[in-house]
Every structure is written in C-alpha cells, then in structure tokens.
Amino acid sequence: xxxxxxxxxxxxxxxxxxxxxxxxxxxxxxxxxxxxxxxxxxxxxxxxxxxxxxxxxxxxxxxxxxxxxxxxxxxxxxxxxxxxxxxxxxxxxxxxxxxxxxxxxxxxxxxxxxxxxxxxxxxxxxxxxxxxxxxxxxxxxxxxxxxxxxxxxxxxxxxxxxxxxxxxxxxxxxxxxxxxxxxxxxxxxxxxxxxxxxxxxxxxxxxxxxxxxxxxxxxxxxxxxxxxxxxxxxxxxxxxxxxxxxxxxxxxxxxxxxxxxxxxxxxxxxxxxxxxxxxxxxxxxxxxxxxxxxxxxxxxxxxxxxxxxxxxxxxxxxxxxxxxxxxxxxxxxxxxx
Numbered sequence: 001x002x003x004x005x006x007x008x009x010x011x012x013x014x015x016x017x018x019x020x021x022x023x024x025x026x027x028x029x030x031x032x033x034x035x036x037x038x039x040x041x042x043x044x045x046x047x048x049x050x051x052x053x054x055x056x057x058x059x060x061x062x063x064x065x066x067x068x069x070x071x072x073x074x075x076x077x078x079x080x081x082x083x084x085x086x087x088x089x090x091x092x093x094x095x096x097x098x099x100x101x102x103x104x105x106x107x108x109x110x111x112x113x114x115x116x117x118x119x120x121x122x123x124x125x126x127x128x129x130x131x132x133x134x135x136x137x138x139x140x141x142x143x144x145x146x147x148x149x150x151x152x153x154x155x156x157x158x159x160x161x162x163x164x165x166x167x168x169x170x171x172x173x174x175x176x177x178x179x180x181x182x183x184x185x186x187x188x189x190x191x192x193x194x195x196x197x198x199x200x201x202x203x204x205x206x207x208x209x210x211x212x213x214x215x216x217x218x219x220x221x222x223x224x225x226x227x228x229x230x231x232x233x234x235x236x237x238x239x240x241x242x243x244x245x246x247x248x249x250x251x252x253x254x255x256x257x258x259x260x261x262x263x264x265x266x267x268x269x270x271x272x273x274x275x276x277x278x279x280x281x282x283x284x285x286x287x288x289x290x291x292x293x294x295x296x297x298x299x300x301x302x303x304x305x306x307x308x309x310x311x312x313x314x315x316x317x318x319x320x321x322x323x324x325x326x327x328x329x330x331x332x333x334x335x336x337x
Contacts, residue, residue, distance in 0.1 A: 005305050006224060006312025007330055015319035016049040021059040026331040031107055035069040037076030040086050041093040042069060053101050066146050067097060070109035075120030077110045081129040091140035105146025106137060112152050114160035131162045134169045150174045153209045164217025172311050173218050178228035180204040182252045188234040188243050188289035191252060193280035194300050197244055224312045227301055229320035230257045231292040242273055243289040257320035261292060295329035302333040
C-alpha cells in the first residue's frame, strides 16, 4: 500500500482540551507546543495539559505525538549547546519527558541559530553546535524515536546552520513556509504562498524555499512544508494592483486568525481575491491587505507535496481554525488520488 504523506498539526497546550477525536484521526502527527529551556534543561512548566496525550493516543493509536521545544523568543539554546556536557544534560532531560508521557519524539524549534533578532542568546558557534545538539539528541533518544526540527523559510536559516549534516541525523525537516512576509516586512503580499505573484522578484514562496533547502542538502523525501491557519495584515496600502506588492505603512502584523475571518470580512468591507500565479488568496478593501490561506490554497499545497514527493504538510496552529475547514480540506485532498 502506498504511504500517504504526513499531516502534522501544531497544537498549543491551552487548546488540548478542545481537540476532538475527529481531529486526531485526521492527523498522522501532532506537535505539542512548547517545552522551553530553563537552566539548560527541558522545562515543562507551561505544558499543564500533558495528560491529554494519553487520550489522543487512545483515540488514534497510530498518531505520532512529538514535543516541540522552543518557538519564537524562546532562548537558552545557544548557551545550552555550547558544551558537550550541556548538550548531554539537555538530551537526558528530553528523554525523561519522552518516557514519562510515552511520546514519540522531540522537535527542536530554535529561532534561530546565529541570530538574536528574537532577543535570545546567540553566538557564531551556533552553526556547528546546532549539528552537535542533534547528534547528542539522536544518541540519547535512540534511532527508534522521532527527531525533527522546524526551520525558518529563508537563506538566513541555511547560512546559520549545516543543513546537509543535520538532515542526515533528523527524521524530517519542517519548513515554516509562512511569515515569509511578516513583522519584518512593509510590503503587502502573501506570507505563505505556494508560488510567486507576477512581478514578485523575491524568494518568498513555498516552492522556492523547498528548492533552497534541497540544494542545501535536505532530501525532498525529508521535507515537510508549512501552512498557516492565521493571517498577516498590512495597513495603509495604496489602492494599486489590488494592493498586491505595494508598500504599506505598517509591517505585516499577526492576525486575524482563520476562525475570525468571516466576521472580519463582513465588518470591514473586504473583497476576496485569488492570485493564480502565487496560488494564494488575499483580502483587500482599498487600504488594508490581508494575506491568508484559503481551503483552495491548502489543497494546492497538498497537491504540490504529493507531486513533488515531499514527506508531508504541517500547519500552525490548531486553535486558529475551530471550524476545522482548513484541516478538512487538507485531509480530504491528501486522500484524493
């Protein structure tokens, strides 16, 4: 039987009680967000709903459940990874949690090695220490457990790491192909598109990022692309070209989330557009531009995953779409031949 690509969902601790049996049976993998680093060790102080893990496994015994460590603004990686002793102690603390909750593995979401833009500790030595960290985690966790990472969707991440070496250690690499236009961008455009808009000379597309990481040494069959269940909003956008690729007076601010979108459209007199070149949806009302992933955009990404021979698709984040419309589109398209 042909193996279906992964559908991997990130879920915040606070939303665990609202996850349903139907949800977990549409997933192959669930990433639990987030464990943190405290005094060089894995800290679970924000993961207060871990007992739900046993219920999720009961509902879907085939579901792989992985603990994510890190996230935007989560520091401690650089300092911990600086020495072999530090890496070993951290890996042992990960093993303890994996065994306690019968988890399937660990995902490292270090944002980002060699980069302190999130206000975290960093060092030029992060580049090689990133590799050493995964070597230590693999040694301690063993070959039978999942070891993965989440990576920024740009050359900056490749330049700060040794992805060719890292890819040989990991089971898979999750491309955060969202926020490609974000809080650092003042150009209205797609933040999670599959391709590029006509006239877009940047590299900000899922397809470009896939090729970028493949050229850096990650096999296609180890790559998972990301989908966004939330929007990025640009304000003060000129009413030219329906706002697309126009300068904005704001950066790409977070939100609204998909669950809020229908009311948002109604209140603010937005019109929905489809960009065939980018294979992405957006909203524009003459001055505010909202980049979002529609059900059609999600289906296009799933088709691309299957056609390209990638390992799967993931999304951030489960609570952002309580209608389950996007997860439903993802699941249904994955089942289509």
